[in-house]
Amino acid sequence: MIPAAFEYLRPRSLEEAVACLLQREPGTAAILAGGMSLIPAMKLRLARPATLVDIVRLRGLAGIVRSAEHLRIGALTTHAALGGAPELARYPVFAETAGVVADPQIRHRGTLGGSLAYAHPAADWPAVFLALQGEAQLFGPQGRRSVPAEDFFTGIFETTIGAGEILTEIRFPSVRERSGAAYSRMCLQASGMALVGVAAQIMLDAEGRIDHASIGVTGVNAVPFRARSLEMRLRGVLPAAAALRDLCATGIPEAEPLSDPHAAADYRLQMLRIHAERALGRAFERARAAVPGLGYSAPVTRDGEPVVRP
Amino acid sequence: MSAGPPAAPVGARLPRLEDPRLVSGRGCFVDDLQLPGMLHLDILRSPHAHARIHAIDAAAARALPGVAAVYTGTGLAQFLRVLPSAGGMEGFNAPEHHALAIERVRFVGEGVAAVLATDRYVARDARELIRVSYEVLPAVADPEAALAPDAPLLHEALGTNRAFEMRIGSDVREALERAAHVVRGRFVNQRIVPNTMETRGAVAHFEPWDERLTVWLSTQAPHLMRREFARFLAFPEHRLRVIAPDVGGAFGAKNNPYAEELLAAALALKHRAPVKWIEERQEHMLVTSHARAQTVELHAGVREDGTLLALHYRLVADMGAYYHAITHIGPMMTAALMTGAYRIPYAATDIVSVFTNTTPTDPYRGFGRAEAAYFIERTMDLIARELGLDAVELRRRNLIRRDEFPFATPTGHVHESGDFQLCLERALERFDYEGARREQARLRATGRCIGIGLTTHAWRAGFPSVPGGKGYVISGWEKTSVSIDPGGTVRAVIGTSPHGQGIVTTTAQIVAGELRIAPRDVRIIHGDTDAVTQGNGTMGSRSLVVGGSATLLAARQLRDKAVRLAAHLLRVPAERVTLEAGVFSDCGDPARRVTLAAVAAHAFAGPQDLPEGLEPGLEATAFFEAPNFTSCFGTHACVVEVEPQTGEVRILRYVAVDDIGRAINPMIVEGQLHGGLAQGIGQALMEEASYDAAGQPLAASFLDYATPRATDLPRFEVELTETPSTVNPLGARGIGEAGTVAAPPAVVNAVLDALAPLGVRHLDMPLTPHKVWRAIREADA
Secondary structure: OOOOOOEEEOOOOHHHHHHHHHHOOOOOEEEEOOOOOHHHHHHOOOOOOOEEEEOOOOOOOOOEEEOOOEEEEEOOOEHHHHHHOHHHOOOHHHHHHHOOOOOHHHHOOOEHHHHHHHOOOOOOHHHHHHHOOOEEEEEEOOEEEEEEHHHHEEEOOEEOOOOOOEEEEEEEEOOOOOEEEEEEEEEOOOOOOEEEEEEEEEEEOOOOOEEEEEEEEEOOOOOOEEOHHHHHHHOOOOOOHHHHHHHHHOOOOOOOOOOEOOEOHHHHHHHHHHHHHHHHHHHHHHHHHOOOOOOOOOOEOOOOOEOOOO | OOOOOOOOOOOOOOOOOOHHHHHOOOOOOHHHOOOOOOEEEEEEEOOOOOEEEEEEEOHHHHHOOOEEEEEEHHHHHOOOOOOOOOOOOOOOOOOOOOOOOOOEEOOOOOEEEEEEEOOHHHHHHHHHHOEEEEEEOOOOOOHHHHOOOOOOOOOHHHOOOEEEEEEEEOOOHHHHHHOOEEEEEEEEEOOEOOOOOOOOEEEEEEEOOOOEEEEEEOOOOHHHHHHHHHHHHOOOHHHEEEEOOOOOOOOOOOOOOOHHHHHHHHHHHHHOOOEEEEOOHHHHHHHOOEEOOEEEEEEEEEOOOOOEEEEEEEEEEEEEOOOOOOOOHHHHHHHHOOOOOEOOOEEEEEEEEEEOOOOOEOOOOOOOHHHHHHHHHHHHHHHHHHHOOOHHHHHHHHEOOHHHOOEEOOOOOEEOOOOHHHHHHHHHHHHOHHHHHHHHHHHHHOOOEEEEEEEEEEEEEOOOOOOOOOOOOOOOOEEEEEEEOOOOOEEEEEOOOOOOOOHHHHHHHHHHHHHOOOHHHEEEEOOEOOOOOOOOOOOOOOHHHHHHHHHHHHHHHHHHHHHHHHHHHHOOOHHHEEEEOOEEEEOOEEEEEEEHHHHHHHHHHOHHHOOOOOOOOOEEEEEEOOOOOEEEEEEEEEEEEEEOOOOEEEEEEEEEEEEOOOOOOHHHHHHHHHHHHHHHHHHHHOOOOOEOOOOOEOOOOOOOOOOOOHHHOOOEEEEEEOOOOOOOOOOOOOOOOHHHHHHHHHHHHHHHHHHHHHOOOOOOOOOOHHHHHHHHHHHHO
16 A cells, blocks of 8 residues: 655646646646545555646635536535535435445545546446536646537546646536436445446426436446437336336447446346436436426435425 | 352443543554664565466665665575464375465465565565566366366475365264255355454564564464464564554454564564564455355255254365465364254264465354354255245254253264253244244235345354364463552453453453452453463454453452451451452441452551461462353344345344353443344355456455445344353353354345245355346246
């Protein structure tokens, strides 16, 4: 548990951080946020960056801002903050997901941006990022740019973040009426990471049929993906339990399940179907609860049970 | 035995005296020690399961500033002996085992080179600079495969991968032939990792002014380590001091003198500088003893009436690549206890112990007895199912009755005393067995997959000495000295080495009970071989059973002396002196009184005025050795639910009724059960140190090796019965290992009961969701 030697930098601004990254050999500097993945990897010498650029104390990179069009979450916002933020009352999927990430200690240090940028194939947030159609805001030598979730992950531990770029914010479209989202997963017994994780967002039309669905899947393929075919087939469906089950069971052709000693490919695929069904079912319940007049879906606990508030 | 049961505060739910310090961060573990000029040891380990070492190039490592030395196996062999290890029994194949591999490595993780440097960072960097050229050899990780005639040989000098073969028990062939039914099965008790919260570690320091070598060691047996270190180093034992500071768990795995620890001591002597070695978690999973790794093929002969006539096991025991301290004892213990709590007139185990290209195995909480309980309790359920009998009814017909003790089994074990039916009936009542079966039927009708499992386990604790033992001997006696200081404070010096068992508290309760004082006024000294001259350590659920008995005897001797002294001071006959709340008084005239403190002061300060024949001072020492193991037994019952779609198993209810003989502190007993149950459930559902065919470990970190978390466990309903043991003055039986003994079969029996309607007949641990799901699918196909 002894990391290789490294240089440690703590820039005072984003611009300075970018400069630090650019001054080093490409690929030798790593950004340190919560450190909940990077530091253990360094201790095992699986990661050995020559330079650590610590951005965790940079101002303005943590926090949640809601506007008419957007929900904006700073990259340094911790899992714990996402689990308990009043700004996210209309987005129960955040508390639901934050509640299953690792353990409370890690949730208080680890960050949303760190998790996305690390791009672990079994991390939970990528599924939500995809299903809620988020956009990653990057700051780099060429200024700012925005990357849609679907273009963000490029491989195992690989993203579209370029040399000298820093993920600063994750932006989501504001929640619409008659919409709901949920995350359902099964975790690996040892690591607690997702054997399969499915986030689903459903928007209903006035008749209660699915107007639009978006589904993000993690833990199954090497790279998190949108279950586009299923989304298409869900359009116009009255989401009864049996209908959802049938649709999930008939396939998610995008799935190319990993096979390892913990879960063979056929098992992963079956668990994917089950958790897709569960996530969709719960998203639907929330969408239905978010009828006009009530305004927003009721908050839920980690188990997806409604929280009764006075 | 000795007169009367121990007195209050024995039996009290006293909060543990050791806890305030430990839970507020005031503990002191090996890694907390910092000595001036300390060098740090780091070990380069083999990435191959089996390979020949052609060359080791350490030039770059030696050149790194801060590196004091780099050693290889051949270099060490010039001044070090082979490691102390088992295999000391006649007829056993005993391979040589060196602190670092010489010429060949035989498992992933075996030490190849050692770096000594001024700090841990330099040592770790230097390790990376060592270049080893290996010729990879064919490896064998599966013990059955290792028995094949063309299997790769681990130890060519032995000419075989067989470590030893042995038959324990009676003739069974004729009885099996005449049995009405013969039930066959094969059960695997899989290889697991002890995973103590504190990994191993050592700090060794030679002090020339006293010619004394001190070794701080994360161990459970400092005196055994002192003996083995002295042998290995050829260093006088009376100048060697082993200190077990706070130890964060051992579970049997810190009872072996390991290569790195001996090396730290050897290099501290050689370099005349303190040497520290701290095990990393991944090292722990690769090189600290693994456990269990036993497989039986069984034949059980059953009479028409469902009583067992005969039982035979062929037991294949995986030793790993070498022996550790008592590796060979495991299968022998399993064989001795193969009949469990049952009356089986004919029983025998044929043991085949095998070397494989894997980490050596050694004790883990329940050593040998957990395997035995798993095999027999699974066998009982298998028989019940094949004969169409209720699992409880089958057990009722076969349990040894309370009027049959002492009961000698055909495999050489004597159940000294017991009441197996008491635990069974108490558990069934608490569990509401009939009601649970009705509820199961009701829920099954609604499509839920519910199972009920139970065990009526019997095991043993507090081992006696084995006459004529050779090699790595662990004696059965224990020693306690109790003394009162001139100022009246009390201390007990104990030979066991507690590290989580609560023995500090229970020992204080026993002493306080005899001296009629408060437990917190008794200081317990342990773990430092200069302060505690002799002992055997903490293992095999012996610390209270054997060590506590020595404590009781010593405290009684001390009280008797104090009573004589008090009688002398009160000028009354000793029979008239009573002791309450630290005060002696004349029972004829309670106003006449003298405090324990005053008696102590007199014992030291008034030697001219002592009763005839009484020595000055107040101190008593007792050695205690039990004539036999204690019999430990209980009944556990649980309800599980399997989610057939995913294979996930949830324990809905867990009831444990165990006989404790005599509970010194019921709260600590319950805590012991909780911890053991967690580990037992871990083995049943999650844990496995598996290897691929080439000997590469598949679960060598917590990313891949699953251990239970609090959220994986049910609320435990624990109930104790107290049927006094006949082999020690406390009447205690030992409880430390009950959870790991009982939980695996209880949970597995329940899961297989749940899966029975789906056609699943057998599964080997761990019952992971993936495995359960696949079994359901395959049964369905």
